[in-house]
Amino acid sequence: MARRASNRHAAGVLGRTNESATAQSPTMVLFVLLGVLGIVAYGSFLLNPANRGDLLPWLLVIGAESVLVLTALLSMWTILAGAQDPRDYAYHRAKELLFDGRFIRQAALEQDPTRWPLRVAGEPVDVDVFITTYGEDLAVIRRTVQAAVGMHGRHRTYVLDDGLSDDVRRIARASGAHYFRRPSRDHAKAGNVNAALARTTGQFFVILDADFVASERFLVETLPFFSRRTVAFVQTPQAYGNLTNFISRGAAYMQTVFYKLIQPGRNRFNAAFCVGTNVMFRRSAIEDIGGMYTKSASEDVWTSLELHERGWRSVFLPEILAIGDAPETIAAYAKQQLRWATGGFEILLTHNPFGFRRRLTLDQRLQYFATATHYLTGIATALLLLVPPLEIFLDLRPMTLGITPLTWALYYAGFYGLQIGLAFYAVGSFRIETLLLSACSFPIYLKAISNVITGRKTTWSVTGAKGKSSSPFNYIVPQMLTFLFLALTSVVGVWRDMDNGVFTLASAWNITNSLIIALFIGFAAREHAQMKREARVARRLTRVPTAPVDHVSPVPALALQQDDRMAGVA
Known part of the structure; x- marks a missing residue:
C-alpha cells in the first residue's frame, strides 16, 4: 500500500507536466521575467566598482555567482521558449x-x-x-x-x-x-x-x-x-x-x-x-x-x-x-550524481559544444553548453563557503564597509528568492530535502571534474540495486570535515562579534552554512542507524527458508494503471 500511495504521489506531482504541455501559464512567465530582473539587479550590484571590497573574496563571489547567474539565465531562456506540445x-x-x-x-x-x-x-x-x-x-x-x-x-x-x-x-x-x-x-x-x-x-x-x-x-x-x-x-x-x-x-x-x-x-x-x-x-x-x-x-x-x-x-x-x-541512500545518490556530472564535464572539457568542429545549430550549442556546465553550480557552492571564513579570520570582505547587511540581503534575496519562487511554483511546494542535497553535493562535483581532468574512469552503477549496504559516512567525509571547519569558524566569529559588540553578516552566513551541513550529517546518521537495524533483522532471517523464485506470487504489474494520468491517456 505504501508503494502504491507513493506511485500516486509521483503521479500527482510530476503528472501535472501534462496540464501545462501546450503553453506556459502567465504566472510562470511572470516568475521568469521577475527572475531575470532579479539577476540583472544583483549582477549590477556585484559589479559596481563602488561596492567592491577586498580582491580575493570579491573574486570568489563574482566567480561563483557568475556560474549561478549564467545557469539561471540559460534555464529561463529555455523555459520561455515554451512547453510546446510535440503532438501535432x-x-x-x-x-x-x-x-x-x-x-x-x-x-x-x-x-x-x-x-x-x-x-x-x-x-x-x-x-x-x-x-x-x-x-x-x-x-x-x-x-x-x-x-x-x-x-x-x-x-x-x-x-x-x-x-x-x-x-x-x-x-x-x-x-x-x-x-x-x-x-x-x-x-x-x-x-x-x-x-x-x-x-x-x-x-x-x-x-x-x-x-x-x-x-x-x-x-x-x-x-x-x-x-x-x-x-x-x-x-x-x-x-x-x-x-x-x-x-x-x-x-x-x-x-x-x-x-x-x-x-x-x-x-x-x-x-x-x-x-x-x-x-x-x-x-x-x-x-x-x-x-x-x-x-x-x-x-x-x-x-x-x-x-x-x-x-x-x-x-x-x-x-x-x-x-x-x-x-x-547517500551512497546511491552520490554514485548517480557522480556519473551524471562526469558526463556533463566530459562534454564541456573534451567536446565543447561551441567548438568549430561541432555540427550543431546555435540553439543546440547553447542547450548542450547548459547541460555541460550545470554541475558547476555545485562547485560554486563550495567557493561561497569560503567567503565568510575569509572575513572572520583575515578581515577580508567581498563588499565595501559602506554596504550594510540589509542592502546585501535585499539584492541577494532578489536573485535567490525569485529562483526559489520559480522552483516552488514548478514543484508545488518548498522542499527542504532538495535544498540540503544541493548545498551538500559539492564534493561529488569536485570529484567529477577532477576525474575528467585526470582521465580517471567513472564506473557505471545501478541506482536501484539492493546489494551490499555501505555506510553513508564512507561517502560524506568531505562534508564532515567541512562542517568541523565551519563550526570552529562560527565559534571564532561569534567570539569576535561579542568583543566588537556587533553581530556581523559573515558570522550569520557561516552559522547558516554550518547548520545546513549539520542537518545533512544528521540525516546520514539516521540512515546509518536504519541500515544497522536492517542488518540485524537480515541476520535473524538468514535461517528462515525462502520459496523458490518461480513460486513467488506475482507483483501487480503497474500500480499507476489505476490512475488515468499515469496510464498515458491522451
Whole structure:
C-alpha cells in the first residue's frame, strides 16, 4: 500500500507536466521575467566598482555567482521558449493508424492488446523492449518485466542481464520475456544494449531500467512520433514512486524543474536529450552513429549529442509513462550524481559544444553548453563557503564597509528568492530535502571534474540495486570535515562579534552554512542507524527458508494503471 500511495504521489506531482504541455501559464512567465530582473539587479550590484571590497573574496563571489547567474539565465531562456506540445497533426494521424482494427477483429485479438500489430506510416513495424538489469532486487525486476510484457501493441520484451542471475532468467521466462546474457560486461549499460541490438531486428527499440515500471500505453503514446522519418528517439519523463525518505524525496524533486520545464522547452530547439530510460529509439538512427555511445558512463547524453550532430531529431513527450525508483541512500545518490556530472564535464572539457568542429545549430550549442556546465553550480557552492571564513579570520570582505547587511540581503534575496519562487511554483511546494542535497553535493562535483581532468574512469552503477549496504559516512567525509571547519569558524566569529559588540553578516552566513551541513550529517546518521537495524533483522532471517523464485506470487504489474494520468491517456 505504501508503494502504491507513493506511485500516486509521483503521479500527482510530476503528472501535472501534462496540464501545462501546450503553453506556459502567465504566472510562470511572470516568475521568469521577475527572475531575470532579479539577476540583472544583483549582477549590477556585484559589479559596481563602488561596492567592491577586498580582491580575493570579491573574486570568489563574482566567480561563483557568475556560474549561478549564467545557469539561471540559460534555464529561463529555455523555459520561455515554451512547453510546446510535440503532438501535432501528423502525430495524431499516425496514432489513429497505429492499429488495423479490421485485422484485429478478423484475428479475434480484441481481448489481447499485447498482440495487436503496430504500424507506422502505414507500414507494419517490429518493436523490441530492452530491460537492462545488473543485480537489482528480484521483486523490482519482476514487476518491470511483467509491465513491459503487458504493454499494448505487439512487441518482444528482452531482459538484458549483466548480473548473470539464473533467478532473473527464470523471472523473464515465467513472465513471457526473452533473456539475454552476454559473455562480458564491456562498456556497461551501453555495451549491454549494443549486444542486444546485434541479436535483434526490430525497427524500433525501447530502453527501460530494471526499476522503471511502464504504462501499458507506452508504445501507443511514443511510436506515432516516428511517422516523421527524421525522429531518432522519443524521451519521456522519469517519475518516482519511492518518495519515502530524505534522499529519495530530495533526489526526485531536484529533477522536477528539469522534466517539467527544461526538457519541454528544449523541444523548440531540437535539443531534448535521452536520459537512459523510458525512451524509444529508431534502430537506423543508432546504426547511423555506430551504436550507443560506449566511451562514457553517461552514454545517454553522449548518444543524444552524436545523433543531433548527425542531423537527427529528438522529441520529449511531457507525459509520465513509467515510474521508477529514486536513489534511497547517500551512497546511491552520490554514485548517480557522480556519473551524471562526469558526463556533463566530459562534454564541456573534451567536446565543447561551441567548438568549430561541432555540427550543431546555435540553439543546440547553447542547450548542450547548459547541460555541460550545470554541475558547476555545485562547485560554486563550495567557493561561497569560503567567503565568510575569509572575513572572520583575515578581515577580508567581498563588499565595501559602506554596504550594510540589509542592502546585501535585499539584492541577494532578489536573485535567490525569485529562483526559489520559480522552483516552488514548478514543484508545488518548498522542499527542504532538495535544498540540503544541493548545498551538500559539492564534493561529488569536485570529484567529477577532477576525474575528467585526470582521465580517471567513472564506473557505471545501478541506482536501484539492493546489494551490499555501505555506510553513508564512507561517502560524506568531505562534508564532515567541512562542517568541523565551519563550526570552529562560527565559534571564532561569534567570539569576535561579542568583543566588537556587533553581530556581523559573515558570522550569520557561516552559522547558516554550518547548520545546513549539520542537518545533512544528521540525516546520514539516521540512515546509518536504519541500515544497522536492517542488518540485524537480515541476520535473524538468514535461517528462515525462502520459496523458490518461480513460486513467488506475482507483483501487480503497474500500480499507476489505476490512475488515468499515469496510464498515458491522451
